[in-house]
Amino acid sequence: MDQRAPLTLLTDDQEMLVTEVRRFCDEVVSPRVREMDEKGQLDPAILEHLFEMGLMGIDVPDEYGGSGMGFTEAILVIMELARVDPSVSVVCDVQNTLVNNAIRRWGTEEQRRTWLPQLASKIVGAYALSEASSGSDAFSLKARAEKTDGGWKITGNKLWITNGKEASLFLIFANVDPSKGYKGITCFLVHRDDAGFSVGKKEDKLGIRASSTVELVLDGVVVPDDRVLGEVGKGYKVAIETLNEGRIGIGAQMVGLAQGALEHAIAWAKEREQFGKPIASFQAIQTALARMDAEIESARLAVLNAARLKEAGRPFVREAAIAKWIGAEVAERAASIAVEIFGGYGFTKDYPVEKLFRDAKIGKIYEGTHTMQLLTIAKGLLA
Amino acid sequence: MKILVAIKQVPDKNARLQIDESGTRIVETDLSWEINESDRYAVETALRLKEARGDGEVVVVTLGPERARKAISSALAMGADRGIHLVDPDFQGGDPLCVARALAAVTRAEDAPLVLCGTRADDDGYGETPILLAGLLDRPAVFLTIGVEPLDGDRLRVVRELEAARQEVSEIPLPAVLGIQSGIFDVRFTSLKGIMAAKKKPVSQPTPTELGLSAEQIGKAGRRLEVLSLAPPEKKGQCEFIEGKPEEVAATLVEKLRREAKVL
Numbered sequence: 089m090d091q092r093a094p095l096t097l098l099t100d101d102q103e104m105l106v107t108e109v110r111r112f113c114d115e116v117v118s119p120r121v122r123e124m125d126e127k128g129q130l131d132p133a134i135l136e137h138l139f140e141m142g143l144m145g146i147d148v149p150d151e152y153g154g155s156g157m158g159f160t161e162a163i164l165v166i167m168e169l170a171r172v173d174p175s176v177s178v179v180c181d182v183q184n185t186l187v188n189n190a191i192r193r194w195g196t197e198e199q200r201r202t203w204l205p206q207l208a209s210k211i212v213g214a215y216a217l218s219e220a221s222s223g224s225d226a227f228s229l230k231a232r233a234e235k236t237d238g239g240w241k242i243t244g245n246k247l248w249i250t251n252g253k254e255a256s257l258f259l260i261f262a263n264v265d266p267s268k269g270y271k272g273i274t275c276f277l278v279h280r281d282d283a284g285f286s287v288g289k290k291e292d293k294l295g296i297r298a299s300s301t302v303e304l305v306l307d308g309v310v311v312p313d314d315r316v317l318g319e320v321g322k323g324y325k326v327a328i329e330t331l332n333e334g335r336i337g338i339g340a341q342m343v344g345l346a347q348g349a350l351e352h353a354i355a356w357a358k359e360r361e362q363f364g365k366p367i368a369s370f371q372a373i374q375t376a377l378a379r380m381d382a383e384i385e386s387a388r389l390a391v392l393n394a395a396r397l398k399e400a401g402r403p404f405v406r407e408a409a410i411a412k413w414i415g416a417e418v419a420e421r422a423a424s425i426a427v428e429i430f431g432g433y434g435f436t437k438d439y440p441v442e443k444l445f446r447d448a449k450i451g452k453i454y455e456g457t458h459t460m461q462l463l464t465i466a467k468g469l470l471a
Numbered sequence: 472m473k474i475l476v477a478i479k480q481v482p483d484k485n486a487r488l489q490i491d492e493s494g495t496r497i498v499e500t501d502l503s504w505e506i507n508e509s510d511r512y513a514v515e516t517a518l519r520l521k522e523a524r525g526d527g528e529v530v531v532v533t534l535g536p537e538r539a540r541k542a543i544s545s546a547l548a549m550g551a552d553r554g555i556h557l558v559d560p561d562f563q564g565g566d567p568l569c570v571a572r573a574l575a576a577v578t579r580a581e582d583a584p585l586v587l588c589g590t591r592a593d594d595d596g597y598g599e600t601p602i603l604l605a606g607l608l609d610r611p612a613v614f615l616t617i618g619v620e621p622l623d624g625d626r627l628r629v630v631r632e633l634e635a636a637r638q639e640v641s642e643i644p645l646p647a648v649l650g651i652q653s654g655i656f657d658v659r660f661t662s663l664k665g666i667m668a669a670k671k672k673p674v675s676q677p678t679p680t681e682l683g684l685s686a687e688q689i690g691k692a693g694r695r696l697e698v699l700s701l702a703p704p705e706k707k708g709q710c711e712f713i714e715g716k717p718e719e720v721a722a723t724l725v726e727k728l729r730r731e732a733k734v735l
Contacts (some may be wrong), residue, residue: 127616
């Protein structure tokens, strides 16, 4: 498509993709949303479909067994999935924007050939940076890796690891030489079956409950040298640069969530009658809906533009931070107003906006907190 | 076996339709389009037949303007092998018989033993094309098909949906035309690889002359059925609940149908 085309104008392929993902959401995801939320568990049938449709390797090139589409297409899918279930969306988001992305960008040819075809067709990947005592201060992580003969021995605990329960492959960040500070941080590819590796406690969360968030325990996990992703001591680069792209994905997830909330609110406002007419006929409701729509549109444009910049190989750190920040703002507000428009009904689990309200909160927390996005933006302004 | 699937592009089910100034057509500007529902089931049926036999070719054909190319692309993304687009202006604006004539010419040119159509179009709803097509080709036709199974020799076992959940099972010889009913099984989700592969699949655009058709047999020039006017259904918000014991309710209902609605 012409680079000057309107951001929201989709190509024929993208239109077909969005239509099909929407049909998948309506027919397969939607009927399972409530149960998955209650149980705090992803239905395996959904994961199967995600792989079958090629949604777990969207921008992985054909030669590595992927779908051969682009980053913008991944963003569109993440957005569509979140419209119906932000939990399902984040499963797809982490796989595409963090795990596949990191391996494509930093992996050796052999690592790409080993892992990408599996990630695109059958295994879930997870990204493990955070620890109990290192969140925003990510590089203070305590996990250690010691050199052994022909490999590395990794010890430490990881916390808040998205999709960890389902994942087979983990990108583990550990420090090989704490005396060098962040320049000791290295990224390792660890498999679930590696001796000494185990998945610990699963968190009982406020929102996106169908996506698992777990602790990982690495008790002297020994991996060969070919499991180092990127260079030894350059893991901090892998972490930062991958997260920059990941933020666009979270922005997309939040825009999708907000769009879902708006659509539910519109349907309800037309159906619900008070004072003898649909509440949609009251200007108080109309302006609330209009404001939601205006905010969502601006966030959508920010997300799509960040995606396009990334795809064009242009700098996008500021735009990615803005996309995530505004997405999270808009999602929280849209979900909140949607609950209010539903009134008492919206406060119950019998109607879908209550869940979206809970799901929205994570947008201000993961993949860089809300404040960290602002600091990233400010850093650029004051440089 | 070569299977020809006739599909039609129709307005999206959720689209809000408006009638144009002539009062005989809908406004197409800003409308979104999709493959007709039962035609999607026809494509799915064809793909399943091909997969069950392990060989064959699924060819989709559509008659419609430039925009209808997207319907072909969608079917190719689902897994069809190639497309035929009857896009020439002379094909457009005809009645169901004109469409059937064009499809009959394509069937002959393709020498396709099996043609699948959707039962009826969700937009104009004539439901005539498969039957007219079978007539023109002098082939057996089965309408409201909900199951197809290949048998030995050139025969098919076909299940037809009747009223009150009854089914009719028959065996028919090929060549044949089947009208496929929707809603029977799951239509596959198109994979992203399918979307990418569709771009490389051939789509031909034969002219009427190439198919041995003259302008008077097809399109506007050939039509004998004319739409005089279109109108949205009138909204009548009348709903009455009849209360009481079942036999009393039934008696009151019959009375009302006889006296008020005058339908009995």
